[in-house]
Amino acid sequence: MKYCRRPYVLGLEVYGRKRCKLAFMAISILMLTKATAQSPTRLPPIEVGSNAEAERPTLQTLLHHVNWQSTPEAPIDLIDDAQSSADDSSAALDALEPPVVSEPAATSLPDSDDVVFATDAAELSQEFQTTAYERESRGELQNNFVAQPDFAGGISIISGDVAMKIGGYVKADLIQDYNPIDSPDSFVTTAIPTDGESGKRARFHARQSRLSFDTRWRIEDRIARAYIEGDFFGGTTDSTVSLYRLRHAYGNIGRFTAGQTWTTFTDPSAVPQTLDFEGGVSNVNRRQGLVRWDQPINNRWSVAVSVENPRVDFITPVLVTGEARTETPDFISRIRYERDRTEFQVAYLMREIGFQPEDAPLIKSFASGFNFSGSAVFHEDTKVYSQIMFGDGIGSYRGSPDVVATGPSTASLLPVFGWMIGAHHRLTERWTTNFTYSALYLDDIAGQASTNLRNTTYFAVNLIANPYERVFCGIEYLYGQRTDVSGAAGHANRVQMSFGFFLP
Structure with a gap:
């Protein structure tokens, strides 16, 4: 019986053709496993050097990049949608590091496909401004307690052709x-x-x-407006009674x-x-x-x-x-x-x-x-x-x-x-x-x-x-x-x- 050359696999001698085939298969599986474990496709690249370990992204850094969208069925999605749909059976959740996903919008928090709750919606709400509606705040200096709030920016709710600004x-x-x-x-x-x-x-x-x-909101080529404002000067001057009182309630x-x-x-x-x-x-x-x-x-x-x-x-x-x-x-x-x-x-x-x-x-x-x-x-x-x-x-x-x-x-x-x-x-x-x-x-x-x-x-x-x-x-x-x-x-x-x- 002829023997193949005596290859060394992880320090073990293997003899015979069958054993050679088994050895090569083991080598392939081990190399594939090692390559998969070291694949950089799911993590940012890491530079080699004395500070390489310190420069690895932490869990807090990675969560900063999470797209914080939520639905009743999936409260928080920590996996990139494209990655999860491409391979539903992947073991991404078993990885030691969480995945990096798309950057969310910096100024708005989408709650659904139609409504945007915005804390700085200047660009979105600016298109609802008109000269007539902004007349009271034009030319005013700061600390004006009578002028109505500027419609652009601030706390706004925008849905298609409708926008609301909360002020006071x-x-x-x-x-x-x-x-x-x-x-x-x-x-x-x-x-x-x-x-x-x-x-x-x-x-x-x-x-x-x-x-x-x-x-x-828009009506054909016009912008309609409904404005409501109140304070707490209703009731009497008794310090324990401060009732909400209607100041403005009108439409244009x-x-x-x-x-x-x-x-x-x-x-x-x-x-x-x-x-x-x-x-x-x-x-x-x-x-x-x-x-x-x-x-x-x-x-x-x-x-x-x-x-x-x-x-x-x-x-x-x-x-x-x-x-x-x-x-x-x-x-x-x-x-x-x-x-x-x-x-x-x-x-x-x-x-x-x-x-x-x-x-x-x-x-x-x-x-x-x-x-x-x-x-x-x-x-x-x-x-x-x-x-x-x-x-x-x-x-x-x-x-x-x-x-x-x-x-x-x-x-x-x-x-x-x-x-x-x-x-x-x-x-x-x-x-x-x-x-x-x-x-x-x-x-x-x-x-x-x-x-x-x-x-x-x-x-x-x-x-x-x-x-x-x-x-x-x-x-x-x-x-x-x-x-x-x-x-x-x-x-x-x-x-x-x-x-x-x-x-x-």
């Missing part, structure tokens, strides 16, 4: 009064007592905190607006930038139900007309029994001029005020008024705003009566005149300041009660810091004065500190 802020107010005032949460100067009483009061609250939902499509929002008689660009919630005594900051049509004239001028919810503040004569009536809506029109850094508008209001005595015919009277307002930005760091408002029977648009009793059984429309001026300045990238002064005067009609309001003033100056993005803190000094028809007067001093956090 948390604001905590620490208030110290050095004189009596019957309005602990906001500085309402008409609530200053004039009887000479004295006293101090401290108050902490977060009622100005705000939450908004801005939803937009093209030039048509319907719902509750700023009255057409006001100018949001001229609202004072105070930490105090009230603002100036002559500033028209009323929000109410309305239906409005805006009509552009050219790229700078526009007009608007609206019918709005009538609200009347009526001081009833002592010998008359009845109730105030609003048989028709308020009719308001305005003409507006806009440029990149300048806004100006004139608004006109006409209304019918009625009173229904018991067992007597309805008494009606026509009332009207004007509001001139505007703002301008200088050198990108300073915004100046102003307002002049006057008319008969329109005092409720600024917190004063529309009709006052002039005798035991008589009443009259009350003429009102108010003005305001203010400036908002950016000192540095992290510091801003604002001052506001306003005054309101009511005519001294013969026969009024001596305790009726005659005039009031409001002054505020603040300093606000932005130590971090979307974080603010500030301090504000407020001074107010009230004078009655009798000549009795009172004043109030307040210091307010505020801390806040804007939603992204």
Whole structure:
């Protein structure tokens, strides 16, 4: 019998042809097994060197590359879809190192094929922006507590042709009064007592905190919008009661607006930038139900007309029994001029005020008024705003009566005149300041009660810091004065500190 040469396989001698065949088969299997175990196809390449072991990817590094998609059937998929579908019977899960898979999107988290929950969806939501909808935030400096949130970026939900932006802020107010005032949460100067009483009061609250939902979608070649916003100034001034209150709830499509929002008689660009919630005594900051049509004239001028919810503040004569009536809506029109850094508008209001005595015919009277307002930005760091408002029977648009009793059984429309001026300045990238002064005067009609309001003033100056993005803190000094028809007067001093956090 002839023998093959004496090969050595792993140090063992093998004789005979059959044994040679078995040896070669063993060699092949062992080489294939070794090659498979050392295959780099499932792991990143590793450089050879003294630090090669330290440079091997760790489990934490590999999990960073996982595509964190989830479904009810497969909560978390740690295997690349293409790799798993190519070889369902592979032993990848038995490997010592987890597999490397595709990089996820950096700014969005897909929850399904249609909806994207995004924390920074600037590019996705930008296509839903329009000049008309972004008008209120245009040209505004930082620390504006009235302007609506910018629609691009932040917390957004996008699904095809529909997008929603969640906005708002948390604001905590620490208030110290050095004189009596019957309005602990906001500085309402008409609530200053004039009887000479004295006293101090401290108050902490977060009622100005705000939450908004801005939803937009495409209808043919237009973008429709539904906006809802609320704060917690509902209920009473009791520190334990802060009810959610509706501020805005309206919809836009093209030039048509319907719902509750700023009255057409006001100018949001001229609202004072105070930490105090009230603002100036002559500033028209009323929000109410309305239906409005805006009509552009050219790229700078526009007009608007609206019918709005009538609200009347009526001081009833002592010998008359009845109730105030609003048989028709308020009719308001305005003409507006806009440029990149300048806004100006004139608004006109006409209304019918009625009173229904018991067992007597309805008494009606026509009332009207004007509001001139505007703002301008200088050198990108300073915004100046102003307002002049006057008319008969329109005092409720600024917190004063529309009709006052002039005798035991008589009443009259009350003429009102108010003005305001203010400036908002950016000192540095992290510091801003604002001052506001306003005054309101009511005519001294013969026969009024001596305790009726005659005039009031409001002054505020603040300093606000932005130590971090979307974080603010500030301090504000407020001074107010009230004078009655009798000549009795009172004043109030307040210091307010505020801390806040804007939603992204």
